[in-house]
């Protein structure tokens with residue numbers, strides 16, 4: 001893998017695959033790569049946490065291995081599991097074909113824990129396939145035990161499968177963890193990571209993001225959409241302030257309607273691409289005219 005030599009270079013590399021990082025994010029991501037430390041990203045929904053891991057993988061031509069966390073996730077879903085139905089099938093085949101007097105129970109049992117019956121889950125794959133980008137998405141949804149397990153793997157970059165032995169990454173994977181902060185993560189995990197809080201982008205950057213992701217959109221429309229979204233965020237009374245995802249969605253909706261100059265009527269008719277709560281829509285409708293003035 002090509003190693004960026006500076007945060008500027010990393011910023012350019014990400015820019016080439018359509019991800020525009022601000023200086024703070026480019027610096028911390030550069031350090032995470034250079035120091036081989038996991039990167040923990042927190043921030044409002046839709047601010048590009050998941051997209052950063054995707055962009056890193058694309059920029060450096062690495063496989064992206066994604067572990068989506070959820071309540072109740074455990075090591076068998078993250079690390080490995082045995083393919084039970086295939087093991088049973090194997091056992092039946094041995095039973096049906098082997099000469100009973102010659103069957104050695106111990107070796108049959110051993111043959112059940114063979115590589116071909118192993119189901120490698122994301123973390124094991126990331127250790128084996130490294131260099132790779134391992135995205136541990138929405139870690140705050142998993143519980144404490146899972147976090148402790150993850151910490152162990154991240155500290156050693158190896159796992160032991162009792163029946164097979166130890167798997168160690170030849171190169172540590174680039175690890176990106178994201179959290180929406182539905183709960184605080186433990187200090188021990190944070191200590192291992194470099195941390196960055198992703199803010200909503202500044203107006204100029206958001207216009208640039210729209211123009212980069214949708215080159216067919218006019219500068220004027222990009223400015224109007226990003227301007228209204230930025231005003232909506234600064235109101236401070238919305239249940240869910242729109243993220244970059246909503247800005248891009250809204251722009252795509254307007255392109256669909258062949259709208260090249262955002263007027264009040266079209267903005268009101270398409271506001272459902274930006275606000276997804278009835279209360280927010282009610283609040284926003286009345287204010288749109290001043291935002292578009």
Ligand SMILES: Nc1ncnc2c1ncn2[C@@H]1O[C@H](COP(=O)(O)OP(=O)(O)OP(=O)(O)O)[C@@H](O)[C@H]1O
Pocket residue numbers: 018019020021043044045046047048049050051052178180209213244245248
């Ligand atoms: N800096 C950026 N440059 C380019 N595209 C961006 C940027 N930030 C966000 N996006 C785009 O915005 C959309 C939402 O980003 P993403 O899904 O990564 O957000 P998230 O922070 O992971 O949100 P959630 O917390 O809801 O999972 C994606 O289409 C992503 O590509």
Ligand SMILES: [Mg+2]
Pocket residue numbers: 049050051137178
């Ligand atoms: Mg995400």
